Amino acid sequence: DAMVIQNPRYQVTQFGKPVTLSCSQTLNHNVMYWYQQKSSQAPKLLFHYYDKDFNNEADTPDNFQSRRPNTSFCFLDIRSPGLGDAAMYLCATSRSKADTDTQYFGPGTRLTVL
Amino acid sequence: RKEVEQDPGPFNVPEGATVAFNCTYSNSASQSFFWYRQDCRKEPKLLMSVYSSGNEDGRFTAQLNRASQYISLLIRDSKLSDSATYLCVVSPTGFQKLVFGTGTRLLVSP
Numbered sequence: 001d002a003m004v005i006q007n008p009r010y011q012v013t014q015f016g017k018p019v020t021l022s023c024s025q026t027l028n029h030n031v032m033y034w035y036q037q038k039s040s041q042a043p044k045l046l047f048h049y050y051d052k053d054f055n056n057e058a059d060t061p062d063n064f065q066s067r068r069p070n071t072s073f074c075f076l077d078i079r080s081p082g083l084g085d086a087a088m089y090l091c092a093t094s095r096s097k098a099d100t101d102t103q104y105f106g107p108g109t110r111l112t113v114l
Numbered sequence: 115r116k117e118v119e120q121d122p123g124p125f126n127v128p129e130g131a132t133v134a135f136n137c138t139y140s141n142s143a144s145q146s147f148f149w150y151r152q153d154c155r156k157e158p159k160l161l162m163s164v165y166s167s168g169n170e171d172g173r174f175t176a177q178l179n180r181a182s183q184y185i186s187l188l189i190r191d192s193k194l195s196d197s198a199t200y201l202c203v204v205s206p207t208g209f210q211k212l213v214f215g216t217g218t219r220l221l222v223s224p
Contacts, residue, residue, distance in 0.1 A: 031210065042118070042201065042214035043158065090157055097209045099146035105157035 003027050004106035006091050012112045013081050021076040021109045023091030029104075031097055032074040034066060035090040037108075043090055049074060050097055078111075086113045115140050118215035120202050126221045131192045135218045137185045137202030146205035147178055149187050151198045152217060158201055161187075192222045 005024045013019040023032065031050050035043040047056045049068045063085070065077040078085055091106040120137045127133050139147075147164035162169065164176040164185050175188040185202055199217035206213060 033210075040122075040216065042216045044214075045211065048210075088155075094210055099205045099210060101210070102160050103210065103212065105159065107157050110155075 004091055004093055004104050006089075006106040006109050008109060009107060010110050010112070012114060013078075014114050015083065016080045019078050019081055019111070021078075021089050021091075021111070023074045023076070023106055024072050025091075025093045025104075025106075026072070027093055027095070027104065028071060029093035029095050030071075031094045032068060033092040033094075033103065034064075034074070034076050035092065037088045037090055038086075046076070081111070081113045083113050086111055116215075117141060117206070117213045118202055118204050120215040120218045122216060122218060124219040124221050126223065127192050128223055129192055129194060131222075132188065132190045133192060133220065134189075135187045135200055135202075135220075137187075137215055137218075139183050139185070139202075139204045139213075141204070141206045142180075142183060144183075144204045144206045147185050148203040148205075148212070149174075149176055149185075150201040150203055150214070152201055153198045158214075161200070189220075192220075194222050194224065196220060197222045 007022045033048040034046045037043040046060045068074045088108045090108045092103045094103045095101040149161040150158040151161045152158040164178045168177045173190045177186045199219045201217045202215040204213050
């Protein structure tokens with residue numbers, strides 16, 4: 001049974017056209033994360049929510065925003081996608097922020113920017 | 115200097131071989147350490163946590179050397195299904211802010 005679900009799996013958008021990626025979880029975890037992974041690179045944390053508390057990484061561009069309307073759902077909004085934003089976007093969850101709790105990743109959304 | 119550095123490989127080994135990967139990290143105050151596995155075009159999945167005393171899970175053994183700031187993963191009796199990218203992951207703060215290495219690619223051939 002899928003625990004972290006991402007929709008769509010593949011998203012194509014045009015340069016500058018806003019796009020929203022979706023993540024949902026059935027684990028009832030408190031923490032949700034968004035990572036960006038470019039080809040042959042490491043996943044890079046963009047931001048995370050601890051419950052409703054939003055935590056942005058210092059080097060995350062302003063072009064990236066997130067919303068968490070409830071425990072189960074979290075959205076990644078890219079306001080004006082550039083060619084450099086083409087990547088795999090991974091959502092993850094963990095029960096708490098303690099390192100003893102495993103992060104569970106969704107299958108990712110592969111974003112193409114034309 | 116990258117926070118977490120790994121040899122990208124690929125490591126090409128025959129079935130049954132033993133293979134070892136190393137990883138170095140720059141932040142001496144790092145709290146927690148992990149190995150994740152990522153199959154091609156799939157999400158990362160936790161393989162094992164790494165403890166100071168070393169730990170073993172079946173054919174996989176992980177070691178941590180805090181003095182030298184490196185982490186190792188040993189895979190014995192390699193299987194075809196072990197072919198994947200192995201990501202070294204460090205938590206500098208101890209609170210789930212994971213920093214990933216770029217991964218080491220393993221190819222196991224018949």
